Each structure stands twice: as structure tokens, then as C-alpha cells.
Amino acid sequence: MWRKAAAVALLALAVGFFYHTDPELPERMLQYLSRSLPLPSPQADLNTPSLEEVIASAWQTLITAPARQWSRVAVGVNACVDVVVSGVGLLQALAIDPGEGRDHDVLTSKEDLKETFIHFMERGAAAERFFSDKEVFQRIARAAAEYPGAQLYVGGNAALIGQKLATYPQLVVLLCGPVGPKLHELLDDQIVVPPESLQEMDEYHLILEYKAGEKWGSTQAPQANRFIFSHDVSNGEMSALETFVASLEEFQPDLVVLSGLHMMEGMGRELWEDRLKEAVVAISDVRNEIPIHLELASMTDREYMSNIMQEQVIPIVNSIGLNEQELLFLTQVGSGPHSELVSWEGVPDVGRVSDILLWVLERHGRTDPESEADLTRIHFHTLAYHIIATVDGHWGNQASAVMAGARVASSQACGLQEVDVTKVTLKAPVQFHSSYQEPRESLTLNPSNPVTLWHRGNVTFHLSPVLVCRQPLRTVGLGDAISAEGLLYSELASQP
Template identity: 75%
Template sequence: MWRKASVAALLALAVGYFYHGCPELPEQLLQYIGPTGDQSSQQSQRRLEQVISDAWDSLIKLPTRQWGRVAVGVNACVDVVVSGVGLLQALAVDPGSGLDHEVLNSKEDLREAFIHFMERGAAAERFFSDKEVFRWIARAAAEYPGAKLYVGGNAALMSQKLATYPDIMVLLCGPVGPKLHEMLDEQIVVPPGSLQETDEYHLILEYKAGEQWGLTRAPQANRFIFSHDVANGEMSTLETFVASLEEFQPDLVVLSGLHMMEGQGRELWEERLKEAVAAISDIRHDIPIHLELASMTDKDYMNSIMQEQVMPIVSSIGLNEQELLFLSQAGDGPHAQLPAWNGVPDVGQVSDILLWILERHGRADPSSEADLTRVHFHTLAYHVLATVDGHWANQAAAVMAGARVASSQACGSAVVDAAKVVLKAPRSFRDSHSEPRAELSLDPAAPVTVWRRGNVTFHMTPVLVCKEPLRTVGLGDAISAEGLVYSELKGRRP
């Protein structure tokens, strides 16, 4: 016992020396952090990541009251994962300059949009309008050497992650075809009204960090998703989903797929969104609803979700850096003038936008009747959970659990391997981009930084970024699902 405590104390002291840049370390500490100098920098860094990983494992605990039944809907499909550059070359497309397109109408639009996001290392998702051209590209993708088929769609992916916990019963509702049904975890319940004769396919064009095509070089690994998906695009199974909740009696509802309606055109999405809100409003008020957002480009559509329709009636949302900034741009929120993030998103700016969401559209405003009390933000280098005080518990464990699964799943392993990951989160940062603001820092031995602004508490933890990720698709869904597993809603019925 004494020896373990001594080792822990030495490690903590070593980390303190490391952070304060002490040029001379006590000899007895060198066995734990290695000798100083350029030759050992990689070894010291790897051991820093080990300190964080070990801290996660010791600090992450399940909440006292866990979810027993979780209902998830409503987008589901089969993902065809393939090398983006390889597929475009097979389609006889030449590299060139990038250009974003809200909707893809041709393979040239696909090329330009893919390059646009590849050169930024950013994830994106687009609707492909031409059904026949999409089918032709989909056949080429399925036949491309090394192409793989996976469970796809935010709802199905979150269901798969939730189903890894044997004490959670999961209901999945979405357009589930025979291939997808075969691939789902046997523990997942699919209502009969959700089954259909054919599968919906999404094409996932992946690229690696440093991969080059023409003059374009990817700064980090990521993926570009596109589809011609009418069933998910119309959220055709939403009413079936809501109707199934009365029998299933969930403790938590997880909703995704709203972004798919954007590609249907304004006239269709305006009407369908009203119907969706009416259906969601039928869910019993004491059942919390988590909304998982995804890439969108239509500011009017985002505003309809944010201000008028969906966001006020959900308890929690999950989103990444692109979705966070676009949400602020659409609603003229903080830092809306930023065209894009420059590298790792500034923690202070992220904090400003998260606070604005909860004050403008959530319960942080004491006079508000909105249900929104929790936002789970994730980006490559770090995650932040922002919650209105008095509503959620165990959020330090929840944000760490989300970061841990991002590190392990990206590397394709059950646990975090410190030799395969790298710390990219800022070591010090501010809690806001404007005054008054506080200077905060990362402690590897206790890797959750906590701060408060008004009645909102923020929990931030770094991500140990996989150096050679095996698969980037579904990381956001796994992060949000894992964070929900470790979250506890205060005052929830037994």
C-alpha cells in the first residue's frame, strides 16, 4: 500500500516538474518520466498521455441511477466506407480546387465538395440529388477494393454503442432494411413498423492525415458523407417511433436525423418539421430527450430547429465544432463572424457559444420554459459538457468517458494505448474570449477542468488523439452515447 502511494506521489510530483519546465529533476523521478533532453521528448510525451489515460480509468464511474430503457430514432442505413481519393480516381475524376455545395448535383460537385473539406480536415455530410448518378457511384464504391459495409446512421450507431451495456435495453426505430437488420446487435429491439424491404446506403469517403491528392493535403484524418436517402430525408419512421414509446416505456429518448430533411427543399422541410415537432411533443414530458445534431448548411432550417421548433423541447444536445459554429452563425450568436475555426477551436470562444445556447434557447434563463439544460460539445482535441446547475449529475465522468471512447474507438482497440495516441489539447486556456475571463490549465493527473459562468457549469477534458485512426465514422455518435450512459438526470423518476 505504502509503495503504491509513494509511486503515485512521485508521478504527481513528476508531472508538476514537467509542467513548470524545471531543467533538473530529482534522480529518483527519472525512472518514471525519463531523462530530460530532446532525445527523450517523445517518451516523456507518451508517459504524459499514460498519466491521462490512467486518470480516466480511475475517475470514470457509472452514475448511481442508470438508464434501463433507451429509445433511439430515427435515421438508420448501411454505410459503405471507402477511400475517398481512391474512389474519385476510379470514377475518372481529376483533382482540382475545392468548393462547398449545399446539395450535390453531379460527380463534379462531389469532387469539389470533397476537396473543400479534405483540405480543412473537416467532416461534412451532403445530399446527392440525382438518384441514378448516386446509384452508379454507390455501385462503384461497393465494388472498390477494400470497401467495407457497416451499420450507419446516427440513431443506429448510437443504438449499437448503447447496446454494449447489458443492463440497457435499446429500441431502434428507423428505415431498417434486411442487411442492416442482420448487422444490428441482437439486443436491439426493432418495431415491425420500422422494417422495410430495401436498405438505405450512405457513402463514406475517408482520408488519412497527410494524404495528398493533387495540391490538396489533409491536415488530419476525417470523412465526407453523401447519400440519396429519401426515407431518412423525410424522417418517415418518426411517427412509428413515437407511437412505439407507449409500449416500450423508455427512461431516455435519443433523437437524430433532423439534418437529413435539409436536402429535401424548403417547402418540404417546413411542413415536415412542423409534423416532426408535433410528434415529438407527444412524448411524455417527464422523459428526457437528447437531440444529436449533424452537419447542416441552410441557416433558415437551423434557425427553425433552434428558435422556433425543436431545441426548446429537448433536454440535451450533442454537436461538434462545425455544428456549434454554424448554429451561432445562423442565430447571430457569439463569434458568428468567424468563417471557420482556425485549427483547434479556442476554448474561450466555444465556452461563449455554449453559454449563449443555454441562456438564449435553454433553461439557463430563469424565466425560460425551455427544457434544454445540457450541451455535449466534441472536437478532435477536447470535449466540453455545459449544464445548467441543478439538473444533471456525474458530468465529469460523462465527459471523460466520451473522450476515452473517442481515443480507443478511433484506434480500433478496447482500451486506450498511450503509444498510439497524442495529446493535442491546449495546456492552458481562458474560460471566455472577452473580459472578464479566467486563465485555466489542464492537470493530466486530474484531467477535467471545471468552471462556472452564471448558473452554467462547464466540464472540459482533453482527447488523446489516435495517431493512425482506423475508422473515423461514428465517433461523434459513440462520444454522445457514452456521455449519456454516464450521465444522471436529477429528479428522474425511479
Template identity: 65%
Template sequence: MALWRGSACAGFLALAVGCVFLLEPELPGSALHSLWSSLRLGPAPVSPGPLSPEGRLAAAWDALIVQPARRWRRVAVGVNACVDVVISGVKLLQALGLSPGNGRDHAVLHSKSDLEEAFVYFMGKGAAAERFFSDKETFHDIAQTASEFPGAQHYVGGNAALIGQRFAANTDLKVLLCGPIGPKLHELLDDNVFVPPESLQEVDEFHLILEYLAGEEWGPFKAPHANRFIFSHDLSNGAMNMLEVFVSSLEEFQPDLVVLSGLHMMEGQSKELQRKRLLEVVTSISDIPTGIPIHLELASMTNRELMSSIVHQQVFPAVTSLGLNEQELLFLSQSASGPHASLSSWDGIPDVGMVSDILFWILKEHGRSKSRSSDLTRIHFHTLVYHILATVDGHWANQLAAVAAGARVAGTQACATETIDASRVSLRAPQEFMTSHSESGSKIVLNPNKPVVEWHREGITFYFTPVLVCKDPIRTVGLGDAISAEGLFYSEAHPD
């Protein structure tokens, strides 16, 4: 009888502690485990997936992500498009007979040796990068080897095409895509993407995407994160050949949102051509009817003069919204003498307060204000473990849902799942952070049950949310484009 009473008591207590797990998910796990251990009931139960921080955060996102009151109907996207050949970077370089030497960045790749040095340099940092390969014949040989390599995959590539594909997943949206579109790319595009006949060309532009896994090693180099190194010899996109076709197509298409990308591809051009083309970009943008929001998606760059020109030569004031990652943000600040420009690179996870300072500076110095006629009112920043949306007050709605939707799609697309699988993602965002280092910012403590944090600074509102990082990413290419597209899809622009 005593044995039975002991078993019953243990069962009752186990049930009670189980109820605590269910009813008080915010109670620290250490407290629950201590309680269980003190009762000597054996190994503590593992908190089930939905009650893990990752599960709670995903559930909170789902509740926050609501459709905007006014939705986009027609989205026009241009102007860079290509076929991405995705392959293991280490395996391809080995197949090319290369060995890991000293990691070194190159602004432009001129040889296979430059490719090897630049690849291991960024692999060792776990950082994404994109470079132009100057030698046409050598690039053609590398591209052929990559395309025929066992396991190589062909995908829609180029920021514009990837953003267009993401928008096209919403069947109630009409999507126009302009760019250099060859037969293979046309075949890969969603049926919901309309391509003007003037955008079609006989030969595809190929970009090589060298991927590496977190922890992957090659010689003395070990990748701290999964990421990719991109390179191409892309002249059509580099000259933005489809810009005029894009703008001329807008009158007939009548979009209510325009997305522009591909400015970074001009790095392979001469300085004179860059300046000339940039002025033509500004002129073309000015031809877009007033009142249609224009989002500019930036990408990896190494030419400070080109970046400075994009900032100062009326490109920023002509667009409504920006999308960029941590490398592009810091490079922008360095090129235009912004906050924290003395920082050579991010040391691990980009500091939230520093990121916030740079975003604030961009909108204060180049965004809309009472004394400035700029259209820029929104920036969507994304890095591996968190996102921030910053907006000038009074111009955008539903941004809380937008930043959450962008973060959610990062987790689902990287893991190739329809919804967040809490067992396959991890919460790696800083548990606490300061909102600024340029002024006395406030301290934020992360709460998975309330995953979007909001703060204000001189007429600018910031929306922060962590990202649930995929533990075993299936594909890292195009995440930034999917994030920006999803954030825009849930955004609502106030008419002027």
C-alpha cells in the first residue's frame, strides 16, 4: 500500500509540474527543472516544441502578421535577372584544381587564383559577398564546369527576378519583370510573372553561387555560418541594359509599387560609364508617376565611389524605400561618412545600437523632412539573426506585421518548409541590447512572446524582431530578396 501511495504521489506531482509547463511557459526553464529535480522524479521532461522559445516566437509572429488595409494589386520589378548555378564552393574549387591559400579580398576577380583567395576570405568570416569576374573566357570555362558538375542546381537569379518570383507566389498579384531574360530563365519563372517581349534575349546570363555550410572546413578555413560567395561576368545586367525597357513598360502596366535593383552590377563598368548610367537611372526614376512607391534593393558592393554616388546623386531621394543587409549598411556608412564609419567590419553579430544609429542617420540626412523634398521614408534592414524596419512617421502602416513576415520567411525559406518548424530553427538574436550608441538609447530585453520591439527617435519609428535561424539550411541564396519582398507585401504606403 505504501508503495502504491508513493507511486500515486509521484504521479500526481508529475502531473502538477506538467501543468506548470503548460500554463506558465514564461517561467524560466531552470526553475521548472529545479522543481522537478527536487522532487526526485527522474530526468526532467523536455519542453515540447510549441512551448520552446522558438515555438512561442513563431506563434506570436503568426498572430501579428495581418494583411494591410490597402494591398498592392500590380507590382513592377526590374532590372537584374539571371540564372543562378548553385554549387558547393569547396567542391567546385577543388574540381578546378585549386587549393586553399591565404584568404584575401579582391574588388574584382581577374583569375582563378583571385577567386580562390576571395572565396576563402569570406568563407572564414561566414559572410556573403558578390564580385565581378573580368576575364570572359576564364569565367566561361568555370561556368561550364560548374553547370555540368554533379549536384549543381539551376535557379532563378538576380535580385529583381527573385523578388518578382516571391511576389508571384501571391496569385492575386500581377507581376511585371524586366531584365535580360534568356530561354533557361524564362522557363524557370513563375507563370504569374509577365515578361515584356523586349526583355527576352537569346542567351542567359549565368551567376555562380558557391555555397558553404556552417562548420565546413577547407584547409585552415572554417565557416562560422552557412553562406555563399557569388561571382559573374555579366555585361547585360552590369550596364543595366533593360532600364529603359522597364520604365517604358510602366505606363501600360500601371503598377502601384515599383521595385528596382541591380545598381551594384555596375561595378564592372568604367567610372565614366558608371557616372553616365547613374544619371540615366535618376532621370528614368523621375519619369515614374508621382505617388507610386519605389523600393531600391541594394546588394554587395566594393566601390566606395559608386556607393557614394548612389547616396548623393539623387538616387536615395528619388526612392521611397530601401532594402539592405549588414555589409551593405556598413559599407554605405563608410562611403558617405556616416556613423560608426571607422568600424572596418562587424565583429560577429552586428550591434543593434550601431545599426539603429546608421539607419537613423540615413533617414535624417537623406530621407523626407519638412526641409527636404526626398521621397525616402522606409528602410528594411536584415541580418542573419534579426531584422529592423525603420520608417519616417506618417508614411507607412502595418510595419509591425511587415518586419515579422520578413523574418518568418527567412526561417521557412532557408529550411524549405511551409511553416516554421521549431525543432529546425534556433533563436540566436541578442537577449538584450541598447537601441543606440550615439545617444542615450534604451535597453531592450528580448521576450519571445512579444517578438517585435518598437522604439522611437525624433520622428522615426524602429521595429525590431529576431530571426529564427535554420540549423541546417537547404539554400541561402535569395533570402534577402525574399525578406524584402515579403516585408513589402505586408506594407501599406500612405498616399501623399
């Protein structure tokens, strides 16, 4: 034993001597030793499940249905037909050359389309814009429909959420929105469409998709995503809103899901200012005991978002769903935490996201029991992980809800009904913090119980990692599927 100790001491002295004469020598020695020592046999790891396998298995075991499930869900008010094509391929077919990226709030030409598409493609970020020139849009839409491989799907947040909810046979789903003949044909038979929602012509939205690593000129996409644009006046004016609210009395839903507010942004301030007030009045007519979930989407007009966030819509709904771009825009508009950020770099920092979610609930929600606001739940989703933040005492089964949303993101992106662990990868941080600032809690992801929980005041946070599809087949509608699945596994807590 003493011989081994003496040898170790001599080795330490030798390393110390050489470090002073050549500081890089110890590192070179370690590299040499690591190359020289035999590596463990790959056979030793064959029986060890991967992190992806452990998480997928845990989801199957831990996700449980709520004690009280919804039976009738009303969804409105944006609906359309999505034409899904390769973004780069379509732009090349339109004889558009690559160039520099630049964001435009409203698209007025093919040049605006090119610049805005590049702006978001190089960031790998989703976005949606209104195309103001009807004739140019129709020419682009015809080219998109004729492009090889173009596919037509149910589109619009409300229709997509309704379509996802309709996969559960115990649910009756009411959908209000501008439903043309092609969309009606594509909708699930289980979805009820009021006669007042039917119209002679469909509204078309063009979805330009790109893959991770795809190049166009000097632009390369860091991850797969899509850019959406349309000239959609029916949805842009939320023309089905009054029909939607009027239908609720007869339909008697126990949950209302609202979307489409973002479509009004491109119609100009004169329209949205008055229409937003009318929307608030209509939403306020929904009975208090029926929870309302609002699905947000990409917006750029700060004043419009400020109206939605403060004295208008967000305080009168119970739940909202949004992604990382929409959350950052909320805090930028309201000068909230981390509003100095221009954009997220890579995977959004969990601590920063947690700070902003808490701020939204404290500023515009019901964290104070004396508050007149109704907002008590936010479902946040980004590529690598999801968080549901709730005010205590209002919602139940949120661990299952956040896992269910993550699971459907993992399977649907790969075009599958179930998660295939050979086609997904874990990109969520394994260690993170409950806040970006002190005091903060250090948190660790446990793959065998993949919901990390923490509290800040009377707000509870549930985080689940997402198993990210390596080669996603379709990114459109993922956020809607995530929110729908999260709602299906949620329940209202019994109120005293």
C-alpha cells in the first residue's frame, strides 16, 4: 500500500514540476492517456436505456386523465385551408432571387415576402404576416397550389384545435369560423359547424416550410420551422365572432377556446381598434362559469398587443397559450422582465421564461384574490421544453397536461401517432434555475419523472422536456395541438 502511495506522490511532484516548465504538458498527457487506455465495450451499454427511452416510457406511465373531463368544447373563430409547400422551392419557382433578410409588419409585394421569409428563416423562427395586395397574393396562391408536392390541410388555429379535440370520441366539438367547401370536406365528421359559418369560398393560407440546415443563398435555417402569410379578410375581421358567441347559448359548452385575434392586426388600426372593443364585449357575454382559453399567435404591432394585454382581452380569459416569440413580444410591449432582449439565443433560458410568465400572471392575472382579472393559467411552448404556470387553487392535473402537450409535439412533428425514440432527441437543459436573478432555485431534470415543479409566491410552474423530432415532417399546427392536448388533460379546480 505504501508503495502505491509513494508512486502517486512522486507522480504528483513530477506533474507539478513539468507544469511550471510547460503548463500545457499535463493536458497533453491526459489526452495521450485517454487515447491509450482501452475504451469500455459498446456491449456494456446495450441494456442501458437512453434518456429519450426513459422519458417516453415515463410519459406512458405518468400521464393520467383528469377526474372531470370536458364533454362539449366550443372553438372559434379563425379557419382556413392551409397550402403547405417548400418555402425555398416556391420562391425559386416565382423567380425570386435570395438576398438579405428584413422584417415587414405587412407584406405588400413579392420583395417584402422574400425579405421577411429570409429574416425568420435565418433565425429558425415561426411567423405569420398579412399580404395586402389581393391580386398578387392570388397569383402566388395559384403557384403554390400547383407546386409539386403541395398539400392541402385544415388550417387556422381554431379549426386545427377543433380537429385535434375531435380525435377524442367522448368530446362534442363546435367550430365557428369562415368554413368554405374544401375546408368542410377536410374537417372531422365529429365537428359541428353552425350553418351561419358556412361560406361559398374558402380562405387560403400559404405555409412556406423549411428544414433544419436548409440553405438559400447565404441563409441557412438553424432549425425546421415555417412562415405563414395570407390575404384573409374574413378571418382578418373576425367576422364569425358574433355567430360564435351567439351559438354558445344553444351549444352549452363546458370549455371555450378562442383564437384569431392576430388576424386583425394586418387590417389597420381603424378596423382593429373598434373591432377589438366589440370582441371584448362579445367575450364578456360568455357565462362566467365557462373557462375561456385564448390561443395567441405571431404579432408585430406593439400598440395592438398592448390593447390586447392590458385593458382588453388577456385579463378576461382564464388561460392563454403561446410560444417563445409571442412571450418575448408580450414583455417587450409591457416593459416587463428581460424586455431588453431583441430575440432568444438558442433554447430560451428557463429562468428568464419563468420570470416573464410570473410577471404576466401578476400584472394581468389573478394572483391577487381581490383582482378582477380572470387569467390563472399560461401554457408556454418552445422547441425543447414546455411550461405550464398556474395560480394556485384554480387548475388541476397540470403535470399530466404539460407532459401530454410535450408528447404530442414529439410524435406529431415526426408524423406519427406515438413517440418513436429512434427519431427524437433531447434538447432541453438538464440543469436550470427557477429565475434568472437571485434568489433563485437550482433545478434538475429527472428523466424517470420528467416534470420539474417549482413555486414562486402563489404560482406553480410545471416543466416538461420535449423529445425533438430529428427530421420533422410538418411543423404547422404543432402549437395548436400542444395547447389542445394540454387543455384535454386539464381540469378546473373546485372553487369554494
